[in-house]
Amino acid sequence: xxxxxxxxxxxxxxxxxxxxxxxxxxxxxxxxxxxxxxxxxxxxxxxxxxxxxxxxxxxxxxxxxxxxxxxxxxxxxxxxxxxxxxxxxxxxxxxxxxxxxx
Amino acid sequence: xxxxxxxxxxxxxxxxxxxxxxxxxxxxxxxxxxxxxxxxxxxxxxxxxxxxxxxxxxxxxxxxxxxxxxxxxxxxxxxxxxxxxxxxxxxxxxxxxxxxxxxxxxxxxxxxxxxxxxxxxxxxxxxxxxxxxxxxxxxxxxxxxxxxxxxxxxxxxxxxxxxxxxxxxxxxxxxxxxxxxxxxxxxxxxxxxxxxxxxxxxxxxxxxxxxxxxxxxxxxxxxxxxxxxxxxxxxxxxxxxxxxxxxxxxxxxxxxxxxxxxxxxxxxxxxxxxxxxxxxxxxxxxxxxxxxxxxxxxxxxxxxxxxxxxxxxxxxxxxxxxxxxxxxxxxxxxxxxxxxxxxxxxxxxxxxxxxxxxxxxxxxxxxxxxxxxxxxxxxxxxxxxxxxxxxxxxxxxxxxxxxxxxxxxxxxxxxxxxxxxxxxxxxxxxxxxxxxxxxxxxxxxxxxxxxxxxx
Numbered sequence: 001x002x003x004x005x006x007x008x009x010x011x012x013x014x015x016x017x018x019x020x021x022x023x024x025x026x027x028x029x030x031x032x033x034x035x036x037x038x039x040x041x042x043x044x045x046x047x048x049x050x051x052x053x054x055x056x057x058x059x060x061x062x063x064x065x066x067x068x069x070x071x072x073x074x075x076x077x078x079x080x081x082x083x084x085x086x087x088x089x090x091x092x093x094x095x096x097x098x099x100x101x102x
Numbered sequence: 103x104x105x106x107x108x109x110x111x112x113x114x115x116x117x118x119x120x121x122x123x124x125x126x127x128x129x130x131x132x133x134x135x136x137x138x139x140x141x142x143x144x145x146x147x148x149x150x151x152x153x154x155x156x157x158x159x160x161x162x163x164x165x166x167x168x169x170x171x172x173x174x175x176x177x178x179x180x181x182x183x184x185x186x187x188x189x190x191x192x193x194x195x196x197x198x199x200x201x202x203x204x205x206x207x208x209x210x211x212x213x214x215x216x217x218x219x220x221x222x223x224x225x226x227x228x229x230x231x232x233x234x235x236x237x238x239x240x241x242x243x244x245x246x247x248x249x250x251x252x253x254x255x256x257x258x259x260x261x262x263x264x265x266x267x268x269x270x271x272x273x274x275x276x277x278x279x280x281x282x283x284x285x286x287x288x289x290x291x292x293x294x295x296x297x298x299x300x301x302x303x304x305x306x307x308x309x310x311x312x313x314x315x316x317x318x319x320x321x322x323x324x325x326x327x328x329x330x331x332x333x334x335x336x337x338x339x340x341x342x343x344x345x346x347x348x349x350x351x352x353x354x355x356x357x358x359x360x361x362x363x364x365x366x367x368x369x370x371x372x373x374x375x376x377x378x379x380x381x382x383x384x385x386x387x388x389x390x391x392x393x394x395x396x397x398x399x400x401x402x403x404x405x406x407x408x409x410x411x412x413x414x415x416x417x418x419x420x421x422x423x424x425x426x427x428x429x430x431x432x433x434x435x436x437x438x439x440x441x442x443x444x445x446x447x448x449x450x451x452x453x454x455x456x457x458x459x460x461x462x463x464x465x466x467x468x469x470x471x472x473x474x475x476x477x478x479x480x481x482x483x484x485x486x487x488x489x490x491x492x493x494x495x496x497x498x499x500x501x502x503x504x505x506x507x508x509x510x511x512x513x514x515x516x517x518x519x520x521x522x523x524x525x526x527x528x529x530x531x532x533x534x535x536x537x538x539x540x541x542x543x544x545x546x547x548x549x550x551x552x553x554x555x556x557x
Contacts, residue, residue: 014350014351015142016352017141017538018141018398018535019236019238019538020238020353022352024349024350050466050468051466052465052466057237057238059353059354061356063349063355063356065342065370066345066346066348066349067342068355070349074237076464076466078238078240078535079141079144079145080145080533080534080535081534082451082453082483082485082532082534085455085461085462085463086463087143087144088142088143091462092462092466095466095468
């Protein structure tokens, strides 16, 4: 067992425009990426639950060239709304760090 | 066929190494381009029209680029001028260009392409069903159109038209970052898939390099591939770093929408030319059946005053969930008493962010109930229809918040530690993004106005 944090050399969240939140998980080797691609630690259903979104609104891509998983979803609170506390969407990835990969 | 592209840096004013630009000039680019804007820093820039980066920083970069252009006699394209790309942002960069021209004794023909959208035009297109929401989008009404500052995000066509008409320097309003890099290669008849994929990769400058930097990139687009490398000889890019750049700030790394179509990188192949240069092939571009221009809008929400404090007492921290709703109910009653007939509770907002508990992730915070913090930071924001009202309400809020009726104690207590006197910090106007829509114009250029100036 390993966590996504241990298998990746970069995990980040970011705005993709003011209305979409996106997550990039960059694996530190092809071996780590292949392991995650096989184990599928991230699913649309899990992300929907963690971030309070509808599963059909979530994009999830495994990118073989980039050795990366990418997920995108509607921003839970649109950027710049009075209740938004993360203008760049940059600190929303943290609950993903400890997800386990077989 | 060969088009040589110099990308100066990720955003005008972020800086780049003089040596990198010099090397780019030696590589004899067909044109130079640089983006100057973004929505990433929030709605304040589009709402206010004020640029994010300083005049000095933007002028430094622009001076170096205008001198490089003058030496090479090739087009220089700057897009999304003044952060928001509003007309005032284009005029702001044009003023810098005018000053530099005089100081450096250089001359050029500048095309200013304005992208502000009038309420009359938008209401006409809205009425004809030619404005469509993207997903997700706030509700669009005529009231939203009338109360928003709106820009249209131009594609490559208005930029190409300005260059075809003889512009040496293009200062564009809001533009697709990629369009700045695609316009000239498309004019040369280069392969659309390669052009748009190269453009998408170049638009953040050396953000796709290892290590990412605010610096320049160079690409050479040929018949069946493009080569790309950072201008700084100490930096490099790898097949992985170039492939990974399509992830950055995009929703889907394989399908990237532009006004005229969709970049498809799914079948792209990335190979190393050397330690620091990558060759990309197989990129595709699917022309859209309907041309779309994305709209960005910002609307005034109100005026804000902030109060910052901290709480150290664990009994108070644990009681916040019951104390804060009581405090808010008290504020509503007190405000109704102080401003009778002037303010209803819908007209203002009083919000608490508890740093150390759930301020960053709010209701999504999985650790919210762990009570792990021995100290929390409190940020209170008060938003009202005028700065004067926000300040007045803030003095009430900061006073009451300092004396919360903590159930464990009998008698008055100071429940928040304020570092400042006075604790209220007026913040000025606050804005929200009010549109995530596209217009279906009759022509790619109809929403943009070009003005030619000789400097």
